[in-house]
Amino acid sequence: MANNKLRKSDAEQNQILSSLRQEHQERQAGYRERALKLFPWVCARCTREFEGKKVRELTVHHIDHNHDNNPPDGSNWELLCLYCHDHEHTRGVQEDRLDGATDIDLKTDALAHSPFAGLAAHFKQTKK
């Protein structure tokens, strides 16, 4: 009984977590797309330019660090590359732990694309 209950709440918790995660990703995709339409694809810190697939290294930073504050004119957004964005947040790690955590998610997601793509190609090759 107790075990069943535990397992169920574990599953529920996972479900809640994954739906929260999905919601966050959808929200992120929404304002990221809008920000990419508003701004030139240039990192506001190091002024690196991005185009094509590289654009995924460009992330949206919230100037007031509030991810829910997304004015349509983009006044709370800044396009930063992964490295500058990381740097931006490590300056105030204590206050911005939550914000930083979501950024780590983004970073691992973006970085995971290329190694996994390479791995998939590798597996296809070794199968033959």
Ligand SMILES: [Zn+2]
């Ligand atoms: Zn940069």
Ligand SMILES: [Zn+2]
């Ligand atoms: Zn940020």
